[in-house]
Amino acid sequence: MLVALLLSRLIFKHPFASIWWNILKEDRPGLPSYTQAYTRGIKLLPLLEHVASPAQPCAEVVIDSMPLPICRPKRTHLCQFPGAKWGFGTQGEFFGYKLHAWVTPGGQIVQYVIRPANLHDVTVSYELNLRWPEFEGPTIIGDKGYCCLGYVYPPKKNTKYDTGWRESRHPRIRKRIETVFSALVEAQIRSVQTKTLASLKLRVVLAVLAHNLARP
Known part of the structure; x- marks a missing residue:
């Protein structure tokens, strides 16, 4: 029930986790405090990550990455x-990590990893490809950043x-x-108030689970 x-x-x-938790506590007096609930969520992190990325047959998946800045640029020296590194995204340089993901044409996030922002997308994509057989060998569709053999781009x-690449269907x-990443941004996974890697991972896995559950 805690995860739910x-x-x-x-x-x-x-938009505000602690306020939402206080609303829930109004008619659920037995709930722990938000801090206690969040701490328990951190302990459940390995299980949540496993649940968020089950093996399943996929014919096609789309691969891409999105920035996960962990502080504002003017505060990076502090x-x-x-593990946070400088990286480059569509909106310029940022300091933090990147979320690399496979998404089905239907919008489900089937697997993802969080890696330092300085790693090239293709380098991390090979790590995602280690699970390629678990998804029954899907065709992987990328953008021009994935211009290497084995990808459609x-x-x-x-x-x-x-x-x-076929202009009639792949765009x-x-x-x-891009729509999925916009939904994750709306779920505030880019909050610069994250203080630890575990809390960043929990924020992301909850957003991924919520997205997949709410997907039509």
Whole structure:
């Protein structure tokens, strides 16, 4: 029940976790404090991550990454967040991590990893590919950042082979992951108030679970 209540804030899109928890406690006097609930959530993190990414058959998946900044740029010289690095996203440089994910054409996040922002998308994609057999060998659709053999991606001007990209269908499929990432941003996974890697992972896994549960 604890996990369900933590997820409920994201499903109902309430912006403030502690206020939402106090609302829940009004007719549930036996609930622990929000701090206690959050601490218990951290302890359940390995189980939640396993539940969020079960093996399942997929014909196609879309791969991409999104920034997870952990502090504002002007405060990076004071930041001691373990493992955080400078990276580059569509909106410029940031300090923190990246979320790399596989998303189905239907909008389900089937697996993801959180890695330092300085790692190239292709490098991390090979880590995701380790689970490729568990998903029955789906076709992986990326953008031009994934321009290597084994992926379907938009060809560059100097590409001399067929990348598998078809303008009649793949742009529409690619747009799905952008919609999913927008939903995760709305769930506040980019909050710069995160202080530890475990709390960042909990924030992300709850957002992923809530997204998949609320998906039509």
